[in-house]
Amino acid sequence: MKYDLIVYGGTIIDPAMNREQRCDIGIRDGTIQEVSAGLDRSNASETLNAGGMLVIPGLIDMHVHLSKVYHGQYGQKMLALAGVTTALDMAGPADEVLALARQAGTGISVAVLDGLRPGHNVKDEDPARAELDQLIEGSLCNGAIGIKLRGGHYPMSPEATGRAIRAANEHKAYVAYHAGSIRHGSVVEGALEAIELADGQALHLAHVNSYCRGASRCVIEETEDLVNSLLANPNITCESYVSEFNGTTAKCSDGRPESQVTRRCLTTRGFPATQDGMEAALRSGWAFANMPEGGIMTLITGEKAVEFWRQMNTAAVVSFPINPPEPRLRFATAKRKDGAFVVDGISTDGGGIPRNVAIKVGLSLVKLNALTMAEFVHKTSIRPAYILGLHNKGRLAPGADADITIIDFERQRPISTIANGRIIMHEGVVCGSGCRIITTAQGKEHVLSYGLEPVIMDVACSGFYKRLELEAPR
Numbered sequence: 001m002k003y004d005l006i007v008y009g010g011t012i013i014d015p016a017m018n019r020e021q022r023c024d025i026g027i028r029d030g031t032i033q034e035v036s037a038g039l040d041r042s043n044a045s046e047t048l049n050a051g052g053m054l055v056i057p058g059l060i061d062m063h064v065h066l067s068k069v070y071h072g073q074y075g076q077k078m079l080a081l082a083g084v085t086t087a088l089d090m091a092g093p094a095d096e097v098l099a100l101a102r103q104a105g106t107g108i109s110v111a112v113l114d115g116l117r118p119g120h121n122v123k124d125e126d127p128a129r130a131e132l133d134q135l136i137e138g139s140l141c142n143g144a145i146g147i148k149l150r151g152g153h154y155p156m157s158p159e160a161t162g163r164a165i166r167a168a169n170e171h172k173a174y175v176a177y178h179a180g181s182i183r184h185g186s187v188v189e190g191a192l193e194a195i196e197l198a199d200g201q202a203l204h205l206a207h208v209n210s211y212c213r214g215a216s217r218c219v220i221e222e223t224e225d226l227v228n229s230l231l232a233n234p235n236i237t238c239e240s241y242v243s244e245f246n247g248t249t250a251k252c253s254d255g256r257p258e259s260q261v262t263r264r265c266l267t268t269r270g271f272p273a274t275q276d277g278m279e280a281a282l283r284s285g286w287a288f289a290n291m292p293e294g295g296i297m298t299l300i301t302g303e304k305a306v307e308f309w310r311q312m313n314t315a316a317v318v319s320f321p322i323n324p325p326e327p328r329l330r331f332a333t334a335k336r337k338d339g340a341f342v343v344d345g346i347s348t349d350g351g352g353i354p355r356n357v358a359i360k361v362g363l364s365l366v367k368l369n370a371l372t373m374a375e376f377v378h379k380t381s382i383r384p385a386y387i388l389g390l391h392n393k394g395r396l397a398p399g400a401d402a403d404i405t406i407i408d409f410e411r412q413r414p415i416s417t418i419a420n421g422r423i424i425m426h427e428g429v430v431c432g433s434g435c436r437i438i439t440t441a442q443g444k445e446h447v448l449s450y451g452l453e454p455v456i457m458d459v460a461c462s463g464f465y466k467r468l469e470l471e472a473p474r
């Protein structure tokens with residue numbers, strides 16, 4: 001047979017190849033062979049009817065969670081269900097993500113950042129440069145492509161944060177930051193401080209919408225301040241998500257939630273930042289526990305949520321509907337003068353956290369005429385592929401990886417997910433297995449030791465660093 005799979009009859013939206021038309025796609029050995037109308041289906045072992053659907057390059061989600069604490073054992077399935085073919089895990093640890101990928105892989109490709117947490121993998125909130133160097137090298141050897149600073153939850157000093165960003169840049173490792181230091185929390189001042197601490201170097205500022213919840217001023221002012229700072233600092237890579245829900249931990253010690261973010265979510269609605277306050281918020285419908293049901297994580301609230309949280313000895317992931325609509329809309333659509341987007345991608349901060357809604361909510365922006373369908377593809381695939389240095393993704397052209405998402409536009413949901421040339425999800429049934437780990441040359445052996453397939457990328461040659469030369473003449 002000439003092809004393993006032909007996807008036929010759908011409307012292809014492929015801005016990278018300037019194509020918006022009805023076409024068939026012929027796939028072999030995980031690679032797109034041909035894109036043209038009227039491919040002979042008798043030449044394929046398998047065919048997939050995409051009639052009436054939109055066919056787009058596979059979604060690349062630049063911010064997900066697939067470790068144990070964020071229910072990575074369900075996350076892979078949840079991503080396939082959401083039409084995602086490639087994802088960046090934003091906290092690690094790499095060993096956990098790899099172990100769960102081996103157990104519960106659904107055929108997607110995953111890259112990992114190792115989270116940094118004072119008192120756990122660095123000594124305290126002011127780690128010295130040598131300690132940071134060691135941590136970064138260790139992360140790369142463990143298969144991660146870099147590190148994630150988790151200041152929003154577990155802050156370090158601004159100086160140590162700046163040191164970590166510099167160290168990662170010098171090692172040419174990827175570095176992302178959930179803003180927040182011991183000076184500023186996970187609020188707009190923290191995000192503005194993060195951009196200052198980056199000091200023109202490469203930095204991925206995580207989920208930029210999440211800092212604008214009206215903690216200091218009205219959400220519109222906070223949002224515009226952050227948009228302006230991003231406009232002035234094109235060295236910053238960033239994504240925003242479109243869900244109203246956040247995701248954080250409800251784990252309590254000494255009578256209060258350990259996470260600063262959780263405490264802020266409670267006080268925002270007038271609950272005390274204590275364990276009792278956490279319980280009251282779950283009971284009242286302000287907090288939602290992330291609970292497994294039917295092989296995926298779901299959101300539950302009320303008495304049932306309190307019960308589950310107690311069973312977990314408070315160590316449950318919780319979500320609050322705390323993201324106002326204005327920043328979500330603004331960050332998803334804001335553009336520079338030259339027409340490029342200010343925020344690189346639409347992400348979800350999902351995976352094992354049940355809010356993988358890039359398609360479900362993101363297509364609302366298309367229906368609102370806030371984004372064109374081509375722009376949606378740009379933000380969910382083309383640009384993330386560039387940032388992550390995945391040169392064979394983000395387009396549907398001969399030679400490209402056969403990562404494809406088929407969408408029912410009217411109902412705003414993914415119908416099929418094709419990853420590496422295989423159908424891994426169809427009509428809500430996940431049938432993929434295995435996992436490719438996007439890693440650096442340093443991490444290759446470690447990934448192989450898990451029996452997983454490494455895909456080698458060079459962070460230095462990814463858009464994450466290239467943009468410093470191309471987009472940020474200072």
Ligand SMILES: [Zn+2]
Pocket residue numbers: 063064065090349
């Ligand atoms: Zn996250």
